[in-house]
Amino acid sequence: MDIAALNVEVTFQKNTVVTDEAGNHKNTWEDYFTCHATVGTGTGTESNGAAMVNPEESMDFTTRWCSELAAVESTKYRIITQGKIYNIVYANPMGYKRNSLKFNCKLEKR
Secondary structure: OOHHHOOEEEEEEEEEEEEOOOOOEEEEEEEEEEEEEEEOOOEEEEEEEOOEEEEEEEEEEEEEOOHHHHOOOOOOEEEEEOOEEEEEEEEEOOOOOOOEEEEEEEEOOO
């Protein structure tokens, strides 16, 4: 892995449930881990729905392996970088060699 290619700072956020003073449960995103990653070539797809074409941007983020990122699951975490939010589609452990992790993500629509 080329260390110089890890040039984009990414923040992983974890989805947690918080209880307020009235006992109501609310989902919130909390910063979990910040590191540097290599950004893969962004690809895009289009989906048709309700007579509209919806573009979808996807990116691959590759990081060095660490125990904090090995615990990341696609349903409970997301990535924030350069002011954009990316939902994790799947995490690829790259052959379980503990060298790197690749996260395939889609841009969240706001």
